[in-house]
Amino acid sequence: MTAPSNAIQSTLVENRVFPPSDATVAAARVAGMAGYEALCAEAENDYEGFWARLARENVVWNKPFTQTLDQSDAPFFKWFQDGELNASANCLDKHIGTPTENKTAIIFEADGGEVTKVTYKELLAKVSQFANVLKSKGVQKGDRVVLYMPMTIEGVIAMQACARIGATHSVVFGGFSSKALHERIQDAGAVAVVTANYQMRGGKELPLKSIVDEALAMGGCDSAKSVIVFQRTPTAVNMVAGRDTFMHEEMAAQSTECAPEFVGAEHPLFVLYTSGSTGKPKGVQHSTGGYLLWAKLTMDWTFDLKDSDVFWCTADIGWITGHSYVAYGPLAAGATQIIFEGVPTFPKADRFWTMIEKHKCTIFYTAPTAIRSLIKAADSDASVHPDRSDLSSLRILGSVGEPINPEAWMWYYKNVGGERCPIVDTFWQTETGGHMITPLPGATPLVPGSCTLPLPGITTAIVDETGQDVPNGSGGILVVKKPWPSMIRTIWGDPERFKKSYFPEELKGYYLAGDGAVRSEDRGYFRITGRIDDVLNVSGHRMGTMEIESALVAKSDIVAEAAVVGRPDDLTGEAIVAFVVLKGPVPTGDDAKALANELRNWVGKEIGPIAKPKEIRFGENLPKTRSGKIMRRLLRGIAKGETLTQDTSTLENPHILEQLARTN
Numbered sequence: 001m002t003a004p005s006n007a008i009q010s011t012l013v014e015n016r017v018f019p020p021s022d023a024t025v026a027a028a029r030v031a032g033m034a035g036y037e038a039l040c041a042e043a044e045n046d047y048e049g050f051w052a053r054l055a056r057e058n059v060v061w062n063k064p065f066t067q068t069l070d071q072s073d074a075p076f077f078k079w080f081q082d083g084e085l086n087a088s089a090n091c092l093d094k095h096i097g098t099p100t101e102n103k104t105a106i107i108f109e110a111d112g113g114e115v116t117k118v119t120y121k122e123l124l125a126k127v128s129q130f131a132n133v134l135k136s137k138g139v140q141k142g143d144r145v146v147l148y149m150p151m152t153i154e155g156v157i158a159m160q161a162c163a164r165i166g167a168t169h170s171v172v173f174g175g176f177s178s179k180a181l182h183e184r185i186q187d188a189g190a191v192a193v194v195t196a197n198y199q200m201r202g203g204k205e206l207p208l209k210s211i212v213d214e215a216l217a218m219g220g221c222d223s224a225k226s227v228i229v230f231q232r233t234p235t236a237v238n239m240v241a242g243r244d245t246f247m248h249e250e251m252a253a254q255s256t257e258c259a260p261e262f263v264g265a266e267h268p269l270f271v272l273y274t275s276g277s278t279g280k281p282k283g284v285q286h287s288t289g290g291y292l293l294w295a296k297l298t299m300d301w302t303f304d305l306k307d308s309d310v311f312w313c314t315a316d317i318g319w320i321t322g323h324s325y326v327a328y329g330p331l332a333a334g335a336t337q338i339i340f341e342g343v344p345t346f347p348k349a350d351r352f353w354t355m356i357e358k359h360k361c362t363i364f365y366t367a368p369t370a371i372r373s374l375i376k377a378a379d380s381d382a383s384v385h386p387d388r389s390d391l392s393s394l395r396i397l398g399s400v401g402e403p404i405n406p407e408a409w410m411w412y413y414k415n416v417g418g419e420r421c422p423i424v425d426t427f428w429q430t431e432t433g434g435h436m437i438t439p440l441p442g443a444t445p446l447v448p449g450s451c452t453l454p455l456p457g458i459t460t461a462i463v464d465e466t467g468q469d470v471p472n473g474s475g476g477i478l479v480v481k482k483p484w485p486s487m488i489r490t491i492w493g494d495p496e497r498f499k500k501s502y503f504p505e506e507l508k509g510y511y512l513a514g515d516g517a518v519r520s521e522d523r524g525y526f527r528i529t530g531r532i533d534d535v536l537n538v539s540g541h542r543m544g545t546m547e548i549e550s551a552l553v554a555k556s557d558i559v560a561e562a563a564v565v566g567r568p569d570d571l572t573g574e575a576i577v578a579f580v581v582l583k584g585p586v587p588t589g590d591d592a593k594a595l596a597n598e599l600r601n602w603v604g605k606e607i608g609p610i611a612k613p614k615e616i617r618f619g620e621n622l623p624k625t626r627s628g629k630i631m632r633r634l635l636r637g638i639a640k641g642e643t644l645t646q647d648t649s650t651l652e653n654p655h656i657l658e659q660l661a662r663t664n
């Protein structure tokens with residue numbers, strides 16, 4: 001781990017400040033900076049007491065915990081360890097017998113615009129039925145179930161049903177390839193796979209079940225005995241007798257009651273694979289108690305959730321945002337939430353705005369990439385501009401997944417929020433389980449492009465390579481100094497990698513986030529400067545450069561070597577650029593184009609379309625040091641189109657740079 005020059009950088013010169021209105025402050029759960037500071041002080045004065053209070057107030061325990069934090073086996077921290085609970089009971093049963101039971105839990109709008117609604121009571125019945133289906137398939141507490149599902153109510157039902165019986169789910173994003181799915185089913189040792197026949201995206205029917213079939217046919221997945229298929233569209237798919245069954249048929253045969261299985265607070269609620277600096281994705285393991293506490297509490301704090309709110313997080317359940325702010329947080333908090341299937345640009349690029357108007361959405365949470373693409377669409381077609389829709393129901397906006405540039409922030413603030421709605425720019429990660437650094441809508445003065453301040457109890461800091469704090473204004477490495485309840489517990493099946501990746505010795509036991517950051521000199525506000533490891537953020541999706549490199553060299557009939565770097569991109573935040581050395585001669589002209597296309601498609605097949613490089617350059621070699629190390633710093637410069645002014649004195653083969661730059 002190093003803090004490269006781009007992390008040690010000047011501060012952002014951003015003087016615009018947007019404090020919350022007096023009315024917003026007066027009505028907020030955490031009211032004003034005084035409210036925020038009081039919570040921070042409580043955490044500082046009695047860290048464990050603070051978390052214990054919140055855990056008692058926000059989580060329903062079947063058996064109360066007596067110990068808050070166990071640090072004896074650090075960094076394998078344990079929270080609320082002797083407490084027992086069930087995550088699904090905390091999201092559903094808790095509301096039964098209260099006015100929330102008949103409240104709409106989910107408003108689902110399908111790709112084609114059809115709307116389905118379920119109340120909390122109805123959702124509980126469906127989750128219970130599906131939990132019984134899983135049990136009938138022999139799925140037991142502690143077993144892993146892989147979900148490869150579209151964005152539908154059924155996806156949430158499947159997650160909640162796993163939680164209900166104490167099975168650990170592992171959701172794989174529906175855009176991943178059969179190979180990526182295979183790797184995850186195998187690594188998790190899944191006993192069952194839940195999928196759909198197809199998913200709908202932009203008016204197109206895209207396969208899911210046939211990809212599951214391909215993945216299982218790759219072998220080594222003997223643990224996976226059953227495949228349960230949600231019939232999303234009427235189109236028939238191949239069903240393997242004795243292994244595959246339909247979700248609706250199975251559910252119809254089951255009772256709508258299923259007692260929740262109570263589990264220890266540390267029981268793994270889910271494993272979610274994400275990219276790291278090596279080729280193999282990491283199975284990020286989360287707990288039940290600490291995770292759920294934070295999913296619920298951040299709904300209240302960050303989104304200032306009220307009973308009357310209609311919450312909409314646009315993330316897919318295949319990502320952590322869809323776990324914490326679709327499948328668990330909103331339900332635990334008793335919110336009405338919108339779930340949408342499809343893409344923001346279909347049938348037109350006003351889908352978000354028309355849906356906000358139609359469903360009277362009050363809190364809208366999306367990614368900067370989506371905002372940037374909708375700005376572009378609105379600039380070229382006034383009919384999809386947000387000003388064509390009535391967005392007056394909105395009261396809070398959110399951003400997640402990547403840095404939001406001040407221009408996009410201002411557009412969002414003005415055109416979507418009507419200069420009325422605070423924007424919560426939430427910095428967090430798959431590993432953190434929930435928000436870490438974010439404004440509070442009724443407290444924090446906003447600065448465009450800054451995620452502002454850590455939540456109460458979250459001890460983020462910026463340090464140098466030896467773990468020493470750096471002064472405000474100087475960039476450095478983002479760490480979290482103390483454990484917090486919703487943190488990653490381990491990497492599934494690889495505790496050593498967990499320790500090495502997140503708690504490197506030089507950093508004094510601090511959690512290493514993998515991002516560079518800088519605090520402003522005036523307010524101490526955090527601004528994230530980007531990853532400091534070999535992880536890219538493309539359209540808010542996390543991709544490991546080595547993962548893409550491994551995919552490229554796996555095309556061993558033509559590829560000898562590959563190096564992948566990121567390049568800033570106006571639309572997608574970062575774009576993937578691959579430098580490839582072929583086994584044959586360096587191609588030019590149409591040959592180069594055809595080969596680049598072939599390799600792009602290959603990567604799409606190996607990992608998924610999101611991993612396809614935007615640009616592929618060919619050379620007879622890669623720039624290397626005399627000891628044979630690829631100099632990525634130089635490749636990043638070439639990818640950006642920078643002139644080669646960097647120091648190349650340690651380079652074995654300087655002429656290669658010109659060759660790679662020329663193919664620009």
Ligand code: PRX
Pocket residue numbers: 274320321399400401402403404425426427428429430431451513514515528530531537540541542
């Ligand atoms: O680089 C940071 C960026 O996304 C990374 C985490 O990606 P992932 O685990 O896929 O989770 C995304 C959704 C939480 C971080 O290491 N990131 C996330 N949110 C922000 C961000 N960068 C800047 N500002 C944010 N608000």
